[in-house]
Amino acid sequence: MAETGSVAVLPWLVAPLRRALETQTAHALLLHAPGGVGQFELGILLAQGWLCESTTVPLGERPCGICASCRLVAARSHPDLLVLLPEALREGLGWAAPESEEGGEEKAGKKKPSKDIRVEEVRAAIALALTTSSRGRGKAIVIHPAERMNAIAANAFLKTLEEPAGDARFLLCTAAADALAPTIRSRCQAIALELPATEVAVEWLRAQGIAEPEVLLAGCGGQPQDVIALAQLGVDAATWRNFPGRIAAGDVSALRGWPLPLAVDALQKLCHDVASVAAGAAPRYFAAATLAGRAPALDTLVRWSAELRRFAENAEHPWNAELTLESLVEQGREALQTPRSAQRRGGVDSLHLRR
Ligand SMILES: [Zn+2]
Incomplete structure (x- = not known):
């Protein structure tokens, strides 16, 4: 400080x-x-x-x-x-x-x-x-x-x-x-107020005891206080790095214990980055290496994004947390795993949100 x-x-x-x-x-x-x-x-x-x-x-x-x-x-x-x-x-x-x-x-x-x-x-x-x-x-x-x-x-x-x-x-x-x-x-x-310069934010985060602050700072869109909030929930750089792979594998424990708005936010960032990479642009929140090989077709991503937006807009809804997290992970898995050739109907939009 x-x-x-x-x-x-x-x-x-x-x-x-x-x-x-x-x-x-x-x-x-x-x-x-x-x-x-x-x-x-x-x-x-x-x-x-x-x-x-x-x-x-x-x-x-x-x-x-x-x-x-x-x-x-x-x-x-x-x-x-x-x-x-x-x-x-x-x-x-x-x-x-x-x-x-x-x-x-x-x-x-x-x-x-x-x-x-x-x-x-x-x-x-x-x-x-x-x-x-x-x-x-x-x-x-x-x-x-x-x-x-x-x-x-x-x-x-x-x-x-x-x-x-x-x-x-x-x-x-x-x-x-x-x-x-x-x-x-x-x-x-x-x-x-603008976002702080990356070096300034990284140095401050390191002084707060955050290891590999660059990883979470990118994950938080350059907003350093959000990194502290994530860290307080037990999310560290390794958790963030492994996040895309775990969602693609349908690993529900990837989101266990996360407040729903945070889980939806992380998935929206993943969806954004996968779409960016698919469009030939650089990812913003996750390291490119952690997204390698994940290139679903655009319509799959559009549907996934729409479903996530619905969750985000209803974040105050008293969802059944466990079922909701399972459903979110399942949507992510489907979106990330659907091979290009197999994309017709089905996929994400065949899943219904559980309330
Ligand atoms: Zn004074």
Whole structure:
């Protein structure tokens, strides 16, 4: 990790952070980037930088990490910072909600954590925006992922964006700017983060203890935080290298224990790469050697891809995990093994999705 003051900063965020601190005066910023690149981290760092009370560290080098304000942010208890996250993401991002009676009830009822940012939470943020800053440096409200505000929440928020309230500044973080209402997008100053340079990402991943980081970084489309998420699920470089061969062999254990969205994502990448190779292009996610000899006909790949898209679009469906994984592997096996000459009907589309 690079450091700004004593705050850990993802190395590829150092320059965008400095630039934004030095140049941005808009009251609402839209930080957008591919997933796994750190737009949420940048949002928090910017908020911390704005709230930083250092008298010695220049603006572009904040947050200092040692002033009272920076320490309050680190302790997740700054009175002028509000972080809006779907309940389902809070813990993973290190922003678990403080214990509340409501939270207790939800836990007791074993309600599934919400994947949306709810309208009550947005209203609470708006209410905070209208109050006086506790520490005199204004207020910062980070919303991530901004597209998870549902339509009602987004509408409630729009009014605040239209008529900026007091000294509050908003940071909307997203990997899907297109999914945001145009009315919201147009009222924010946009900052686009690019994928980090491969060398920078590889070096950072190695420092995080990832062996052969190039393999998983390619597998994750260059998005380093996604590599960490994969590694936490026990997927290493060897797993990824062996993945095409195991799917082609119909080995269900290749996907066992994987969350369904991740399994579908990996299969979509495999399908993409096999199609690329069949079309004479270079694969993007898997090493060419691991795909050698897999060249199904285009119509087989088109059908496989359509089936995978159906799964991806219904990822929230309460599928029977084991049957679904078996079905996914079977589709992959059929698609990858069907020899060119034997491709007529049948193959992938003769299989029915099991629910
Ligand atoms: Zn500070």
